[in-house]
Amino acid sequence: MQFLLSFDPWLVALSFIVAAFTSLTALDLAGRLRAAEKAARYVWLCGGALAMGGGIWSMHFIGMLAMKTGGHMQYDLSLTLLSMLAAMLASALALLIVCAPTPTTGRLSVGGLTMGAGVCLMHYLGMEAMLSHTPTGYDPTLFSVSVLIAIGASTAALWLSFYLNGSVRSPLWLRSIAALVMAVGITGMHYTGMAAAIYDTTPFMTHSTTGIAPDYMAITIAGIASGILLIAMLMAVYDSHLVSKTTRLANSLQEANQELRSLALMDPLTRMPNRLAVEQRLESGLVQADDRNTGFAVLFVDLDRFKSINDSLGHHAGDQLLKLVGKRLQSSTRNDDIVARVGGDEFLIVTGNGTSREESTTLARRIIGSLESPFQLDQHIVRTSCSVGISLYPEHGDSAHLLIVHADTAMYRAKDLGRNKLQFYEHGMRSMQDRRNQLEQRLRLALEENSLKLAYQPKVDVDSGRTRGVEALLRWTDTELGEVPPEEAIAIAEDTGLIVPIGEWVLREACSQLERWRTSGLGELTVAVNLSARQLNEKDFVSRVRHILEETGLAPEQLEFELTETAIMQDPDNALRIFRQLDSLGIALSIDDFGTGYSNLSQLKRFPIRCLKVDRSFTAGVTSDHQDAAIVRALIMLAHSLDLEVVAEGVETDAQLDFIRRLKGQQYQGYLYSRPLPAADIGRLITAERGAGSAGAM
Numbered sequence: 092m093q094f095l096l097s098f099d100p101w102l103v104a105l106s107f108i109v110a111a112f113t114s115l116t117a118l119d120l121a122g123r124l125r126a127a128e129k130a131a132r133y134v135w136l137c138g139g140a141l142a143m144g145g146g147i148w149s150m151h152f153i154g155m156l157a158m159k160t161g162g163h164m165q166y167d168l169s170l171t172l173l174s175m176l177a178a179m180l181a182s183a184l185a186l187l188i189v190c191a192p193t194p195t196t197g198r199l200s201v202g203g204l205t206m207g208a209g210v211c212l213m214h215y216l217g218m219e220a221m222l223s224h225t226p227t228g229y230d231p232t233l234f235s236v237s238v239l240i241a242i243g244a245s246t247a248a249l250w251l252s253f254y255l256n257g258s259v260r261s262p263l264w265l266r267s268i269a270a271l272v273m274a275v276g277i278t279g280m281h282y283t284g285m286a287a288a289i290y291d292t293t294p295f296m297t298h299s300t301t302g303i304a305p306d307y308m309a310i311t312i313a314g315i316a317s318g319i320l321l322i323a324m325l326m327a328v329y330d331s332h333l334v335s336k337t338t339r340l341a342n343s344l345q346e347a348n349q350e351l352r353s354l355a356l357m358d359p360l361t362r363m364p365n366r367l368a369v370e371q372r373l374e375s376g377l378v379q380a381d382d383r384n385t386g387f388a389v390l391f392v393d394l395d396r397f398k399s400i401n402d403s404l405g406h407h408a409g410d411q412l413l414k415l416v417g418k419r420l421q422s423s424t425r426n427d428d429i430v431a432r433v434g435g436d437e438f439l440i441v442t443g444n445g446t447s448r449e450e451s452t453t454l455a456r457r458i459i460g461s462l463e464s465p466f467q468l469d470q471h472i473v474r475t476s477c478s479v480g481i482s483l484y485p486e487h488g489d490s491a492h493l494l495i496v497h498a499d500t501a502m503y504r505a506k507d508l509g510r511n512k513l514q515f516y517e518h519g520m521r522s523m524q525d526r527r528n529q530l531e532q533r534l535r536l537a538l539e540e541n542s543l544k545l546a547y548q549p550k551v552d553v554d555s556g557r558t559r560g561v562e563a564l565l566r567w568t569d570t571e572l573g574e575v576p577p578e579e580a581i582a583i584a585e586d587t588g589l590i591v592p593i594g595e596w597v598l599r600e601a602c603s604q605l606e607r608w609r610t611s612g613l614g615e616l617t618v619a620v621n622l623s624a625r626q627l628n629e630k631d632f633v634s635r636v637r638h639i640l641e642e643t644g645l646a647p648e649q650l651e652f653e654l655t656e657t658a659i660m661q662d663p664d665n666a667l668r669i670f671r672q673l674d675s676l677g678i679a680l681s682i683d684d685f686g687t688g689y690s691n692l693s694q695l696k697r698f699p700i701r702c703l704k705v706d707r708s709f710t711a712g713v714t715s716d717h718q719d720a721a722i723v724r725a726l727i728m729l730a731h732s733l734d735l736e737v738v739a740e741g742v743e744t745d746a747q748l749d750f751i752r753r754l755k756g757q758q759y760q761g762y763l764y765s766r767p768l769p770a771a772d773i774g775r776l777i778t779a780e781r782g783a784g785s786a787g788a789m
């Protein structure tokens with residue numbers, strides 16, 4: 092017998108709300124379950140099955156309570172518990188299914204079927220639990236519809252869960268809509284199932300006194316609903332904690348990433364872009380230039396004599412200098428140029444797009460000019476200069492690599508041409524390494540074939556204007572390479588160790604020449620020979636010198652060695668030992684390029700030195716730069732106080748000579764009197780000088 096049932100609308104609404112709330116919680120749980128690690132997954136699974144099963148079960152019994160009966164309904168305890176167990180097992184199964192990483196159709200179908208069956212089992216066991224109002228049968232159509240709704244709703248719920256908990260968690264509004272759809276399914280199934288019930292008698296007119304009373308049932312339902320609410324709240328709190336933790340982690344990860352990225356692109360000393368950064372910039376510059384049909388320039392800047400500053404003043408000072416140089420370079424460039432430090436004392440500048448050859452020249456000149464004024468490094472004042480090589484895009488290369496290599500090659504050419512210069516790359520210029528290899532080969536050959544030459548530059552007495560001695564300077568004109576600048580030849584010789592045999596050749600040649608001049612009547616001149624630190628390291632250096640003096644017949648008093656402060660400081664103890672032996676032979680020792688090496692004077696004063704040579708870079712500025720003038724004044728005073736002679740190098744003008752004279756510098760050397768000349772020319776010059784002297788005396 093079918094009866095028309097009526098329901099309390101508030102309780103029906105409540106049952107729907109509980110269903111929706113349960114669905115929302117279940118969707119949330121499914122997402123967490125999938126993301127959870129092994130142990131946490133079991134906790135979420137148990138908690139989820141309890142909450143979800145309990146929720147569905149509560150919704151079902153609220154629906155029962157919503158049914159308006161004339162009597163007092165009681166529920167069978169074991170069937171009620173069984174129905175609850177069925178709901179929870181079905182939920183556990185559903186959650187297990189959604190744990191799987193991929194939602195195959197088979198998995199969804201089996202899951203939907205099993206869960207639907209579980210929900211039906213829960214529902215119809217619940218119906219059976221109604222004591223004295225147990226249905227006697229079910230309308231097959233409505234029953235089938237309720238089963239189909241249960242399976243359909245379960246499959247939809249599983250599918251939604253997969254869909255909404257993919258790689259990215261869906262927003263709350265989307266999950267809420269899904270939960271509402273699921274709630275419609277669950278409540279739809281429930282009320283269809285209730286409508287399917289057939290009773291023999293008018294239901295609910297009788298009273299039962301056994302089983303669970305509706306009051307207890309309401310309390311149980313309220314308890315379970317509160318439990319779900321609690322779990323949902325706990326999840327929300329956990330969620331916000333997780334979100335803030337994740338946000339914090341994400342932020343610090345982002346910061347760490349940024350830091351790593353900037354470190355990878357930054358030179359740690361100067362905090363300027365590094366080689367990688369400039370290469371990236373070059374790559375994008377190439378693309379831009381092609382798009383706009385323009386060009387740009389790459390400038391390779393290398394400091395001159397940085398090594399000697401670093402060696403003599405120490406790495407701290409060297410580092411300070413590099414930072415200051417970096418700042419000056421940056422302030423010499425425009426905003427759209429990038430300045431990077433790409434090696435020890437090497438900087439690379441990539442100009443903004445549209446830079447012409449003329450603009451690159453102006454920039455290179457500005458850069459060279461920016462390094463002209465001295466640098467203050469703690470208590471030291473330091474001077475440096477730079478050589479700049481320039482390559483242009485597109486003329487000199489079509490890749491970042493080529494442009495850098497060509498700018499580098501041009502920079503080495505600028506160094507060969509005497510430093511403190513700019514040089515554009517020219518096609519056919521050999522790469523630095525190629526040229527070095529060729530130079531080394533040719534230099535060895537020149538030594539073997541005895542084709543090296545010496546030039547001599549007079550060292551002139553400031554008061555009398557007469558030549559007191561000469562400095563022997565290496566000259567090399569190669570048949571293939573042409574005239575090779577002495578600085579380049581010496582640098583190769585130093586690097587390859589050839590400086591030892593070449594130095595010995597220079598010494599023998601200079602001593603022989605002096606003897607020839609003496610025997611030809613030029614009188615007692617002295618000859619200064621430059622020494623390299625490498626020569627000092629030769630075990631038998633002193634005995635070789637003694638042997639050459641014996642061989643050539645030159646008196647030791649006519650020989651003088653010049654050594655830079657930097658060379659001495661490479662191994663001061665060894666230098667001191669050798670200097671003492673040379674001094675005891677009667678050979679004089681001079682400190683070359685004085686003022687550029689910045690050695691400590693307490694070290695230097697231990698050495699048997701007779702003379703300080705003021706570096707030509709200071710002499711050049713004595714009449715134009717008050718700092719240079721102050722430095723030369725201080726150096727000469729220092730030499731006087733240590734009872735040493737002073738030779739001012741690089742005197743090119745009368746004004747410079749006057750300055751040296753006023754300070755009582757004893758000797759000078761420079762183009763003013765004579766450039767370095769071949770031996771024959773020097774012979775003639777001194778002969779003329781002597782003749783003029785005797786004529787004057789007469």
Ligand SMILES: Nc1nc2c(ncn2[C@@H]2O[C@H](COP(=O)(O)O[C@H]3[C@@H](O)[C@H](n4cnc5c(=O)[nH]c(N)nc54)O[C@@H]3COP(=O)(O)O)[C@@H](O)[C@H]2O)c(=O)[nH]1
Pocket residue numbers: 548562563564565576577578581594597621622623683684704707740741742743760761762763767
């Ligand atoms: N170990 C050895 N070093 C050597 C030897 N021969 C030369 N050298 C060193 O090479 C450097 C370059 O020498 P060079 O190009 O010969 O330059 C010398 C002079 O030409 C130059 N000079 C002299 N007067 C002036 C001047 O008025 N203006 C000006 N611009 N330059 C001038 O100075 C150089 C001499 O310097 P120094 O030796 O410091 O007195 C140079 O460092 C040589 O030392 C060698 O055989 N062995």
